[in-house]
Amino acid sequence: MSRKKxxxxxxxxxxxxxxxxxxxxxxxxVVLVDIVEGMPQGKALDLVQSGPIYGxxxxxxxxxxxxxxxxxxxxxITSGLARKxxxxxxxxxxxxxxxVKDVTLKAIAKSPEALIIVVSNPLDAMTYxxxxxxxxxxxxxxxMAGILDSARFRAFIAMExxxxxxxxTAFVLGGHGDxxxxxxxxxxxxxxxxxxxxxxxxxxxxLERTAKGGAEIVSLLKTGSAYYAxxxxxVQICESILLDKKMILPCAVLSSGKYDGCDGLFVGLPAKxxxxxxxxxxxxxxxxxxxxxxxxxxxxxxxLCEAVDRLGF
Numbered sequence: 001m002s003r004k005k006x007x008x009x010x011x012x013x014x015x016x017x018x019x020x021x022x023x024x025x026x027x028x029x030v031v032l033v034d035i036v037e038g039m040p041q042g043k044a045l046d047l048v049q050s051g052p053i054y055g056x057x058x059x060x061x062x063x064x065x066x067x068x069x070x071x072x073x074x075x076x077i078t079s080g081l082a083r084k085x086x087x088x089x090x091x092x093x094x095x096x097x098x099x100v101k102d103v104t105l106k107a108i109a110k111s112p113e114a115l116i117i118v119v120s121n122p123l124d125a126m127t128y129x130x131x132x133x134x135x136x137x138x139x140x141x142x143x144m145a146g147i148l149d150s151a152r153f154r155a156f157i158a159m160e161x162x163x164x165x166x167x168x169t170a171f172v173l174g175g176h177g178d179x180x181x182x183x184x185x186x187x188x189x190x191x192x193x194x195x196x197x198x199x200x201x202x203x204x205x206x207l208e209r210t211a212k213g214g215a216e217i218v219s220l221l222k223t224g225s226a227y228y229a230x231x232x233x234x235v236q237i238c239e240s241i242l243l244d245k246k247m248i249l250p251c252a253v254l255s256s257g258k259y260d261g262c263d264g265l266f267v268g269l270p271a272k273x274x275x276x277x278x279x280x281x282x283x284x285x286x287x288x289x290x291x292x293x294x295x296x297x298x299x300x301x302x303x304l305c306e307a308v309d310r311l312g313f
Contacts, residue, residue, distance in 0.1 A: 146250025
C-alpha cells in the first residue's frame with residue numbers, strides 16, 4: 001500500500017518544522033511548497049538526507065508549484081505573513097486572507113478530496129477563508145490553534161507545580177488570540193482539578209500568560225514568531241487523522257448547535273478527529289463564566305469573519 005501524502009504549504013519556520021516532524025514520524029510522504037525558488041527544494045533535500053540517520057523512509061519533495069501535491073490526503077496551510085513585534089493578529093487579516101485564498105484554490109484544484117488544516121493567522125478567520133473557497137464539507141476543514149494554546153497552558157501549569165506535562169490535561173477554547181478561553185473546569189493534574197492545586201490569583205496569572213503566549217514569544221524573538229509548538233500542534237492533528245486515532249482535541253471547527261453564540265463560526269471547540277476529519281464536535285458543560293467568555297470570544301471571531309467578507313475574501 002502506498003503511503004498517504006501530506007502537503008505543507010509554506011516552507012518558512014512553521015512549515016519546514018511541520019514537514020520535519022511528519023517525516024520523522026515516518027507516517028506519510030511530504031510535499032513542501034513555497035513561492036521562493038530553491039527554498040522548499042533545499043529544505044526537502046536536507047530532510048531526505050536526515051532519513052538515514054533518523055531511520056525514516058518518508059519521501060520529501062520540495063516544489064514551487066502544485067503538480068507534485070496532486071492526490072494529497074491532507075493539506076496543511078502555514079503560508080502568510082508572520083507577526084512582528086507590536087503587530088496584532090488582526091493586522092494580518094488583509095494580506096493573509098489573500099494568500100490563504102490563493103493557496104487553497106491551487107491546492108484543492110489538485111487534491112479535491114483533501115482535508116485542510118490551517119495554521120496561518122489570524123487563525124479562526126483564515127480557517128473560514130479556506131472553508132469558503134475550498135467548498136469542502138465542514139468536517140474536512142479545521143484550524144490547529146486550540147491544541148497550541150492548550151499546550152502552552154499545560155506547560156505553564158507543569159512549570160508552576162514542578163510536575164510532568166504528561167500529567168496535565170487542559171482545554172483552551174474560543175478564538176486564537178487574547179479572547180481565548182482556558183477552561184479550568186476541564187484542566188486536571190493526574191486527575192486532580194487544577195483549581196485544587198493552584199491558588200485562584202496565581203491561576204489567573206497563568207491564564208493571562210497563556211492568552212498572551214504567542215505575543216510573549218514574538219517579543220523575545222524580535223524577528224519572528226513561534227514555530228516549534230505550532231508545528232507540533234499541526235502534526236498532532238495529522239497523526240490523529242492518519243491513524244484514525246479519534247483523539248478529542250481543541251481545534252477551530254465549524255460550530256453548529258452545541259455552544260451558544262458560536263453557530264456558523266470556525267472557533268476553538270473540542271473535536272473528535274479521525275480518518276473522516278472532524279467526526280464530532282464534543283459538547284462540554286462549561287462553567288457559567290466560561291460559557292459567557294466563549295460567547296465573547298466567538299463575537300470577536302465573528303467580527304473578523306465579517307471583515308473578511310467586507311474585504312472580498
